[in-house]
Amino acid sequence: MDRKKTYVKDVSRKVYDIKNKFDYRFKTDRGLTPDIIREISKEKNEPQWMTDFRLKSLEIYNNKPMPTWGVDLSDLDMDDIIAYIRPDADMKHSWDDVPDDIKNTFERLGIPQAERESLAGVGAQYDSEVVYHNIKKELVDQGVVYTDIETALVEYEDILKEYFMKLVPPTDHKFAALHGAVWSGGSFVYVPEGVNVDIPLQSYFRLNAPGAGQFEHTLIIVEKGARLHFIEGCSAPVYNVNNLHAGCVELFVKEDASLRYSTIENWSRNMYNLNTKRALVDKNGTIEWVSGSFGSKVSMLYPMSILQGEGARSEFTGITFASTGQHLDTGTKVVHAAPHTTSTVNSKSISKNGGYAFYRGLLKVAPGAYGCKSSVSCESLMLDNMSKSDTLPIIELNNDDIDIGHEAKIGRISDEAIFYLMSRGISEEEAKAMIVRGFVEPITKELPLEYAVELNNLINIELEGTIG
């Protein structure tokens, strides 16, 4: 019996595929040598310890093997990836001063409106350095710091020295080492004790130069009892050269603090997105991840929560959408390292037109971490049989006083659900659209309005089909 398959239209990516003529003042030679690292560090006027850190990371990078599991990285020519490109723009503090063509691109992506309306600050990274930065005065008065990481290295050197790449050390894996050597740009947020940042902070960055790697570093420290919602999103134009994104996100959530970290990663279809994200949560702290993975050729992204304080909590909500030519290997890792910690994982993936979505998860409970609770749920929706969808959750329990539940499901849109909706007078197309929207809703409802709109645009799916 041959059934008519659901037809899902490709996401329109026109606005993301706009490129600017690229114009740079400084560009390192292809490939990586200690001299290039020194040059980068010198160009950025960094302190000696950072230069040494970069050189040490480079050494680790050269000695580490490429990962052999997960995705195929054989097409990735590291020497071809230019480490560092700075756009022809210095740090600006007012929108009017931002160069026109950069502004143009951002405007087409809808950034300024979002900033004007509700967002406290925008750190938009253009190529490797942040070109625009602004933060609301009230927050500054409360002692909240939101700046680019280069500025932070000058103004808050002690804090950076204490936290920078301590959670994700360069020894972690090859791309963390690469990041440590060539990192450039990114955000630094510091929320002092007891401060509640009630409007989300947002940073938006994209890649622009052909062959340019992007290695932005995000460091967020939320002190005792403070609260923050940080949003990071990215989008890049399509180029022929394979692009690499090896960013790093380090989140420190202190006692009773709470951090929600939302990102939508929407890279162009030639991007290797090998990002490392990690959060360290102290006593009674909360980390919430909201993660959307779209675009890119290949992704390896597993945000990790280390619950090191008693009563710490983590929540992960993620969606992955893989289409033609994409292999998105995503998931999350949770380490319960203290008693009475709880975690929730809710992951959804959609694969279509030959896309390959892979959920890879780790849930680990340490020997002394008694009284932990965890619930993991993975759902995969396959829209045709050219696609692939795999789920591989690893559960490692090292004591008995735990309550763990895991569930995973795979399948297509159920005929019964469509039949039921149609029996209520809804057309088949609308019924299918409703089911797909319902499938991703747990994610969209976690996002602020502008992002939800962007996400909905991304999942601009049109369905047509006949009774099967």
Place this chain on the structure above:
Amino acid sequence: MKGWKRIGLKDFEFPNILEYHKEYLQIPEDFPETVNLLKSNGGLGVENEHYFNEKALNGIGREFVSLVQEFSNSGISLYLPSKVKIHDPIRLEFAMDEKNPTVLDKNYIVAEAGSEATVIFDYSTDESIRAFHNGMLLVYAKENSTVNIIKVQRMNDKSSNFDTNYAFIEGNGKVNWISVELGSDISGVNYTSYLNEEASQSDLSSIYLGDGLRKMDLSYTMVHRGPRSISNIETRGVLMDKAKKVFRGNLDFKRGARHSTGVEEEYVILLDPTVKSHSIPALLSEEDDVQGEHAASAGQISENKLFYLMSRGLSQRDAKKLIIEASFRPIIEKIAYGDLRSIINGEIERRLINA
């Protein structure tokens, strides 16, 4: 040895392979004369290669599989002609002792269309010896045939157990595995069913009990190739003392396995803070029109249940034992043979005495 790092088995030293002299085969009384049963392995002649490409089977690991392929000292070849049904089970009972401490059994079963049989394997040891079992069982089930396999492993806590099982199933054929893992110091088992044609079916029901220092690596795989194929993995376990267990359940839907259903479940009860329980339930799919589900849960005995039972006058130990037995029961009940059930229940009771 790749894949064994989770139970810390890097360089396993194989013992000397000795002959197994004892009688292990029990043929039922109503055994039909048309059935070909040989107490040797490889006795099905040239047909073997047609059914099983042994070189391609890795089971629990190439080293172990090659060992039993080359040096097997026991096993059967069973050929069931078309439509022959054997009602009583064929039993293989290996009771390892000082003179017969190694069993390398290589077994073949080919079931022609419409045939049916049940084969029971029971591995036990004397209390004091260090026994070694490394077995292989290959089943080829043709159209509408049913093959039931029950394997009970209750070797002592000094012994090692390794076991590789494969089933290749044609249209409407059915292979049911029941695996009872109660003993040995280290145990690695692998069950793989290939559901190759339309409506092929395979069920795997297993229980495991980890006590003492036992290390177990249990791997169950269902490969769906045929449309409308059905698989079901149901595992119940209990871990206590310093036992360590790795559960690997794989549901693999290949392209073309449309309308197939696969369900995989593991429930484990953890009794001591020193246990280690790893679970890796994988769900792989190349076909959209399938239903695949896996669920795993782990935890202690619920205090409410315990309280309720104790309020009815049971001691804590008896209450715990009752809850554990209740968890195992749905699997044990699937075994239709009372004597085997009481052997299993006795062994579980003996091992739970200190719980």
